[in-house]
């Protein structure tokens with residue numbers, strides 16, 4: 001199925017490494033122009049291999065990838081110039097200054113120098129004061145920001161962020177997400193992998209889940225949470241129950257061990273979550289409650305269930 005609005009289209013992508021290990025199996029995916037797509041998966045699932053394939057770092061064993069119509073293998077330069085990649089690891093010359101490294105990156109993509117743009121980029125990333133510092137003199141968080149500056153140096157339309165906030169402190173994380181929001185507003189398409197699933201829950205338009213080299217799910221975030229999410233209602237009782245009265249019995253309703261709470265777990269997309277009905281039945285049974293609490297499953301819980309089911 002192809003999406004007319006796709007900026008990246010991946011068809012039947014396979015990757016088997018020289019070791020014989022198959023890291024990607026028949027991946028089909030369209031990334032929509034301007035969206036923020038979060039790619040989730042456990043360690044070793046194939047996220048970095050997938051990103052590397054789109055960016056021309058990993059050579060696919062089979063299948064096709066297009067970025068804005070350019071085949072990423074045959075039209076490598078044209079495709080790559082559209083893409084910024086923030087990798088997990090810093091592999092840059094530690095002796096170079098921040099300014100030189102970032103300006104050089106821009107040149108690598110054949111873009112004419114634009115000192116005003118580089119200055120703004122370094123200012124946005126709070127690196128301006130460090131522009132003359134050598135990379136090796138920077139803190140880990142600053143080095144990360146240099147990676148982002150390099151990835152954005154040639155004004156790409158597509159940005160891949162591979163675990164951008166792993167091992168990064170809270171302030172820097174917040175700063176990074178502000179920057180990501182700013183890029184999105186300017187129409188940059190963003191593909192992100194993260195182990196902090198709450199970040200994907202906050203920011204992503206769509207979620208893809210990859211497990212053991214297979215793309216097991218691609219879904220609009222809200223649809224996913226409504227489809228697979230569960231809601232739990234807890235009713236705290238004034239007096240304990242000795243087991244669940246037959247008149248209250250319904251799917252997913254349980255009494256706590258101490259008898260002081262009833263918990264009702266139901267799927268968000270089902271119709272049977274008739275809370276008013278439960279309240280009426282409680283009243284009819286003369287059961288009084290002192291408090292109510294509802295909780296909805298997070299994307300993290302949904303993700304853990306998904307990956308558990310399939311492994």
Ligand SMILES: Nc1ncnc2c1ncn2[C@@H]1O[C@H](COP(=O)(O)OP(=O)(O)OP(=O)(O)O)[C@@H](O)[C@H]1O
Nearest residue numbers: 017019021023041042043044045046047048049050
């Ligand atoms: N060059 C390589 N040769 C052989 N196997 C590799 C190579 N690179 C990666 N792999 C294997 O491919 C699988 C997918 O790795 P990949 O780095 O894509 O996973 P990931 O989802 O990004 O993991 P993480 O979340 O840990 O970064 C892993 O089992 C890994 O060991």
